[in-house]
Amino acid sequence: MQQTCRPSWVVATSRLQMSIALLLCALAPATAHDASRLSHSRVLQPSSAPNTPAPLERLRGGGDGKCDVILVGCGVPKRGMGWYHAKQMLDGDVPSASLTCVVEPWFLGKGADSPPGKAFKAWADEMTAKHGTRFCQDLSEIEIKGPTLALISGRTADNPRLLKEVIAAGVTHIYLEKPGAPSVAELEEMMEYAKSKGVPVYMGYNKNVTPYVLKALEAQQKIPGSAIEFIHNNAYKVEELGECFERNAEGMLKNMAIHELALLATYFGVTVDNIATVTPDAEFSNCLTLVGPSGKEFTDFAKVGFTVTTKDGNSVTVKADRCGSTSGGNSIAIVSVNGVEKFRSETPDEKLKAHCDAMAKADPEMMPYFFLQHDDYITLKERATAHILSGKGGSPEGMATISIALETLKVAEYLTPMLTEALKK
Ligand SMILES: NC(=O)c1ccc[n+]([C@@H]2O[C@H](COP(=O)([O-])OP(=O)(O)OC[C@H]3O[C@@H](n4cnc5c(N)ncnc54)[C@H](O)[C@@H]3O)[C@@H](O)[C@H]2O)c1
Secondary structure, eight states, rough: OOOOOOOOHHHHOOOOHHHHHHHHHHHHHHHHHHHOOOOOOEEEEOTTTTOOOOOOEHHHHTTTOEEEEEEEOOTTTOOHHHHHHHHHHHOOOOOEEEEEEOTTTTTTTTTTTTTHHHHHHHHHHHHHHOOOOOEEEEEGGOOOOSSSEEOSSSOOOGGGHHHHHHHHHOOOOEEOOOOSSSSSSHHHHHHHHHTTOOOEEEEOOGGOOOOHHHHHHHHHHHHHTTTEEEEEEOOOGGGGGGHHHTTTOOOTTTTHHHHHHHHHHHHHOOGGEEEEEEEEEETTTTEEEOOOTTTTTTEEEEEEEEEETTTSSSSSEEEETTTOOOSOOOEEEEEEETTTTEEEESSSSHHHHHHHHHHHHHHHTTTTHHHTHHHHHHHHHEEEEEEEHHTTOOTTTTTHHHHHHHHHHHHHHHHHHHHHHHBBB
C-alpha cells in the first residue's frame, strides 16, 4: 500500500532562479584565478622551534602543469577514504593532480601511539621517502601560494572547522567529501563562509560521474515519457543492523541514500522547495527500532523506497536496502515507461565484479568499495584539478557543488521524519 505525503509549506523559489544563483555563485570565484599560474604550495617546517624562522621548502607540483593538492584527514591505510585519495594521486592515477602534503590531525597527534597510528606513520615514512610527500599534523604548518585544492576527507563532524582552517591557510579551491557536514545549518554556514572568501567548494559525490548513472540518464532522455529508478543495495546481514544503525546514527537518508539524493538534486532539480509529492513505498520499506552495541535504541530504515515528484513534473524513485545484496553491494538504474522496463544499467557489471573479487582476494584488508569505485574517485579528482588548472568558470563537469550538497542534505532532513512517520511499524 502506498501513501502520498504533501509538503506542508511552499516557498516560491523557482528552479530557474536557483540554477542562475548556483551558476553565479560558481562563476564568481573561479574567474579570479589566472590559468597560467601554476601550483606553489609550500610546507613550513614543524613549529618545534617557534623563534627560528622556518625555512620554506619547495614541494612537488609547481611548474609541472599540475594542480597542488593538500589532503586533510587521511585516515588509516587501506581503510580511510582520504588514504585512498592519497594513494591514487601518489600512484599517478590523477594526471592533473600533485599531492604535495597530507595533514593528518589525529594519527599524527593523539592517535599516533595506537596500532592504526603506527600503521599510518609507517606508510607516511614510506611515501616521504618514495615521493617526497610532506606529512603534517596541523594546517598551521603549511604555507600555500597559487592555485591549491584542499581535499577534506576527515570525519564529517570535523568538516565545518576544517573548511575554515583550509581557507585560512590560503587554499583556493576545496573538494569536500560527502555529505559535507552533519546538518543543514552547518553546511549552510560553511557554504556562506566559503562564498564570502571566494573559495569554490566541489563535492565528492561519486555517483554523479559514475557510468551506470550517466548511461541511464542518457537513455531516459532518449525515451519520451520514461521514469527513472535508482536502486542501492548494501550487503549487511540482518543481525548486523543494530550495529549499523548506531554507527550510522545520522540515518539511512543522510548516509547510504544521500548519494541518490545528490543525483536527484543535481540532475532532476529536486529541492525541498520544489517537491510536489513524496510517495513512500510501504510494501518495499522496512523501518525498525533496534538496540545498538551501546544498549541504546535506534530507529532507522533497513530498507526504504519512495518516489519524489517535483513541481515541474520530474518523477524519480529511490530504493535503498541495507541488506539487499549478498555479494558486496550493487547499484542499479532502471528506465521504464508505464512500469515496463526499457533500460537497465548496473554496477558492478560482470567484468568489474570479477576484477573487484580478484582484488579483494589479493588484498582482503582493503575496503572493498575502493575497488568498486576506483575509477569514479579518479574521475572526480581529475575533473576538479583539471578544471582549476583551466581557469574556466563554473564547476567541474558533473560534480556537485556545495550548493547542491546543501539542497541534498535539506531533502534528506525533510524526508527522514516524513518517511519515518509514514513507514514505522
Ligand atoms: N565518496 C565515498 O564513496 C565515500 C566513502 C567513504 C567515506 N566517505 C566520506 O569520507 C570522509 C572520511 O570517511 P572515513 O570513513 O575515511 O573516515 P575515518 O573515520 O576513517 O577518518 C577520518 C579522519 O578522522 C580522524 N579520526 C579518526 N579517528 C579519530 C578519533 N578517535 N578521534 C579524533 N579523530 C579521529 C582522522 O584524522 C582521520 O583522518 C567522510 O566525510 C565520509 O562521509 C566518502
